[in-house]
Amino acid sequence: MTGTTLTAMDTFARRLLSALAGLVAATAVSTPAAAYIPLKGYDGNGNVVCNSIKFTSGSVKVVLHTAEYTGTTVNDTAALLQAVKDVDRQIGLTGGTAAKISSTTSTTAPFVYGTPFNDTVPTIHVGFVTSIKEKDAIGQTKQMSISSCAYNEVQIAFLDQSVWGWDVRTPSDTGEALFSAGRNSTAGGTWFRPSYLHELMHAFGLHHTHGSYAFMNYGTRPWANRPAADAIRPLPDDAHGLRDLYPATGTRTEVALLNTWMDSDDTDHGAAQQKELCEPSTGAMIVDSLADPFQHFCGTTYTMPGGPTLGGSATVCVGAGIVTRVAVANYSTEDVQTELHMWFSTDTTWTVTGDVESADSYGRQVDENNSELLAHTFTVPSTLTSGATYRPIAQVDYWLDVDHDGVPDPGTTSYDWIPMRGAVNIC
Known part of the structure; x- marks a missing residue:
């Protein structure tokens, strides 16, 4: 740190x-590393109509839906909410961008992926499902009702604990070192926080990248040598995207040493695999x-x-x-x-x-x-x-x-x- x-x-x-x-x-x-890739907007015929899409403003609410979440003792809803809050907080620390999470709350209201909540202000709904259409995917993100290359609602769905093992804690909580943490915890669950940040970057308008070192890669993303709650944060390439899509004044001076990198020769769905x-x-x-x-x-x-x-x-x-x-x-x-x-x-x-x-x-x-x-x-x-x-x-x-x-x-x-x-x- x-x-x-x-x-x-x-x-x-x-x-x-x-x-x-x-x-x-x-x-x-x-x-x-090369530059980030923004998500594009398409018409009904698959033609590009927006070179980038984004929220109508950078200030975004997050609503965590827990009704479909079957957590365990160490992965209960309170621990899940804290994990989401910890990662959400990092968006506002990026510097030089209007992007931030203005509030993170939880609800027991049902979550059905793809069914709109008809939000009129920027909102991300996070919920859990028992299956995902995309083969081998454990999380997915969908922008709802895009108009003039902008949107107010995004839905993020993760596989539930009943079909995929998550660990919402940090390596420090399990007695592991941040610098040697892999994709999964020693308890066997996939670390939730890196996957959540990946989907969160999708929500803000970033695409997978195979030519830059970013949380928009797949694989073993890095835990920075910081207090555990701050160890999962957007990488500089992700920050670049947030600063371009949601510009604002402000500065930041910070450097970190990390021990993963992206393998641009090993890609999946346009995302390079990060490796130790x-x-x-x-x-x-x-x-x-x-x-x-x-x-x-x-x-x-x-x-x-x-x-x-x-x-x-x-x-x-x-x-x-x-x-x-x-x-x-x-x-x-x-x-x-x-x-x-x-x-x-x-x-x-x-x-x-x-x-x-x-x-x-x-x-x-x-x-x-x-x-x-x-x-x-x-x-x-x-x-x-x-x-x-x-x-x-x-x-x-x-x-x-x-x-x-x-x-x-x-x-x-x-x-x-x-x-x-x-x-x-x-x-």
């Missing part, structure tokens, strides 16, 4: 002196067609281009390098300057005083509304203990420099961190 401790900011200031002399060029691949990034390891940083950020280990050895590939090792000696991949998400309304560092910790919490920092760092500008996949090699510090196991923790300093004078804009310096998947053993 974004930190404010004195020791960490002192460390930031120390690094900034060297960083301002000129950002260090990245030594390996950095993959930017690899674990730091020894090996080569492959940047050509052999690169695979989703393999077990980030480092790769191979005999020749096009030849057999073998994963690296989690056992590494001091002075050697570990290959890493991490996503950096710029939620800001401006471009940000970043400097990426790698620390070695005996646990999964970053502390300046207790962890050991690699001597390497990498600087880069990340554009507004954008995420990038960074791939770097970091030298293992000589002070690490032989035979010990350490968790690599990625940490980024970031700041605004709108006028590009080499001086951080006042009040914009901060940082973020996230433990990498897996650990390394020191030989």
Whole structure:
């Protein structure tokens, strides 16, 4: 989560002196993400009549229908409502957009997907059904009564607990780490919050995307290193869509490190599958067609281009390098300057005083509304203990420099961190 401790900011200031002399060029691949895709409007013959569709205003009510919901003890209606409220709150924190959820309420009024409620103000109805027509779908969204490329009512339907297992909690509630959470909880249910945010973005007018890193992908979407209630939030590409469709004044400066990425070669219904990034390891940083950020280990050895590939090792000696991949998400309304560092910790919490920092760092500008996949090699510090196991923790300093004078804009310096998947053993 974004930190404010004195020791960490002192460390930031120390690094900034060297960083301002000129950002260090990245030594390996950095993959930017493309722009969002809006939903289009069609006539009865399938012709496009609206290049984008949206609510008549950005201020939207959410009504949760619980009559058809058969929750369990840990997934009861109160927990479900809290999950919906937590995700809804993130829309209003996007910055630079009029999009927000003005209220989230629940009702026992029946929900029949496709039967209109005839709302005259922007409203999203969320309910549960026992079947969905689309094959393999667990949720669906429908804009009702579109007029002049705008609408007031949207319905979101999810499969009920009786036919699909959900977990409405957060990984923290189940004793799991946010950074290592997969698509399902250890209890076996699919995490509800990422699926709900995906459908919520549909409700605001966003389409699936296969060329950008967004909640409009499918698969394992990221939990940010934030308080659990704030960990599922629109990614920068989603924020871009909200800012374009529902423009407003306002600013935001925030960056997060994340450990998933989209696989544009693996798509379904126009949505790229998001997957967990690899674990730091020894090996080569492959940047050509052999690169695979989703393999077990980030480092790769191979005999020749096009030849057999073998994963690296989690056992590494001091002075050697570990290959890493991490996503950096710029939620800001401006471009940000970043400097990426790698620390070695005996646990999964970053502390300046207790962890050991690699001597390497990498600087880069990340554009507004954008995420990038960074791939770097970091030298293992000589002070690490032989035979010990350490968790690599990625940490980024970031700041605004709108006028590009080499001086951080006042009040914009901060940082973020996230433990990498897996650990390394020191030989």
